[in-house]
Amino acid sequence: MEIFRNNSGIEQCKRCNFMGEMREGSIDEINSARKKIMITRSQSAAETKPSQSANPLITNKELNQRLEKLKEKKPEGFEEI
Secondary structure (H helix, E strand, C coil): CCEEECCCCCEEECCCCCECCCCCCCHHHHHHHHHHHHHHHHHHHHHHCCCCCCCCCCCHHHHHHHHHHHHHCCCCCCCCC
């Protein structure tokens, strides 16, 4: 197994960075525990992400206005053929 004791003396997995008491069991039990950890991590990550639609930094209208301004400008030295 890829387990070591970190600086605080707690066991930690090198693969998934799980910290805590490592239970022993069959590979099926280990895999089911790993799935539970991954599911809870993905759920907590989704809950902490701010919603783009709830509080956008820049609205689509503002982006379109900026894009139109850029389209109007021509770089110096640009020649149309």
